[in-house]
Amino acid sequence: MFELHDFSRSSAAYRVRIALAYKGVDHQRVGVDLVRGEQHEADFRSLNPQGLVPVYSDETLHLSQSLAILEYLEERYPQPPLLPASREGRARARQLASLVACDVHPLNGFRVHVYLRDALGVDMRRRRAWFLHWLAEGFDAIELWLAAQGNPPRFCVGDAVSLADVCLVPQVEVARRNGLDVDDYPRIAAIERACMALPAFRDTHPDVIGAP
Numbered sequence: 331m332f333e334l335h336d337f338s339r340s341s342a343a344y345r346v347r348i349a350l351a352y353k354g355v356d357h358q359r360v361g362v363d364l365v366r367g368e369q370h371e372a373d374f375r376s377l378n379p380q381g382l383v384p385v386y387s388d389e390t391l392h393l394s395q396s397l398a399i400l401e402y403l404e405e406r407y408p409q410p411p412l413l414p415a416s417r418e419g420r421a422r423a424r425q426l427a428s429l430v431a432c433d434v435h436p437l438n439g440f441r442v443h444v445y446l447r448d449a450l451g452v453d454m455r456r457r458r459a460w461f462l463h464w465l466a467e468g469f470d471a472i473e474l475w476l477a478a479q480g481n482p483p484r485f486c487v488g489d490a491v492s493l494a495d496v497c498l499v500p501q502v503e504v505a506r507r508n509g510l511d512v513d514d515y516p517r518i519a520a521i522e523r524a525c526m527a528l529p530a531f532r533d534t535h536p537d538v539i540g541a542p
């Protein structure tokens with residue numbers, strides 16, 4: 331059985347937890363407490379020199395980067411699929427997943443917050459302004475992207491859950507936890523509601539997993 335090195339409040343790790351639960355894949359969860367700094371310990375760095383969760387690990391493969399892990403799981407456990415049947419649908423799902431994972435999430439990561447605070451001496455009010463600015467910019471773009479899809483889809487791409495939802499919902503959780511009013515984004519909020527009606531999203535939520 332493989333391991334998932336995970337931290338409950340990591341949105342990147344929450345993506346992988348959702349995919350594993352959606353596909354019903356048995357695995358061993360290993361908590362890495364980011365607040366206590368366990369990501370900097372030598373044992374964990376030997377799995378991922380970047381010191382970031384999530385990490386997938388089995389006898390022969392140590393894989394970091396949630397998008398790479400998600401694609402790997404999709405190939406290894408294709409049912410139920412998290413990529414649409416059509417080429418266009420798959421491209422759109424990957425587009426939105428990348429928007430969240432590559433352009434929104436990295437600006438607001440824990441290490442960014444720590445660097446702003448400790449190395450640059452940015453106070454909490456201005457760190458919060460930074461955080462909300464980049465979140466809102468990303469959410470504005472996602473809401474417009476969803477509007478451009480035509481009839482409101484049930485999920486990000488059509489009527490089935492895809493990698494796009496798997497990436498979006500954890501980012502919404504981060505936004506809510508940090509005081510962004512997600513109701514200002516009706517399409518995002520509706521998709522989040524549709525996803526949270528599913529056990530794969532609900533049972534892997536940070537509040538359900540508990541710390542670390």
Ligand SMILES: N[C@@H](CCC(=O)N[C@@H](CS)C(=O)NCC(=O)O)C(=O)O
Pocket residue numbers: 339340341342343364369381382383384394395396397431439440441442
């Ligand atoms: N691009 C990476 C991002 C991973 C990432 O930033 N993980 C955060 C938690 S969400 C982390 O481990 N942070 C540790 C730290 O900031 O020290 C991925 O998608 O897996």
